[in-house]
Amino acid sequence: xxxxxxxxxxxxQELDLxxxxxxxxxxxxxxxGPTFDNPDDxxxxxxxxxx
Numbered sequence: 086x087x088x089x090x091x092x093x094x095x096x097x098q099e100l101d102l103x104x105x106x107x108x109x110x111x112x113x114x115x116x117x118g119p120t121f122d123n124p125d126d127x128x129x130x131x132x133x134x135x136x
Contacts, residue, residue, distance in 0.1 A: 121127035 119130065121130065
């Protein structure tokens, strides 16, 4: 079960990177963006962007 969860998580990460690359190709203005020093702020931002 843990191995399956890890594979699912890696797949989700790869999909996230792919979608970011597509967005950067389609909208050059999106290449910038906010930066985060706090991992909790980053997680909240990413979760809100997916909702």
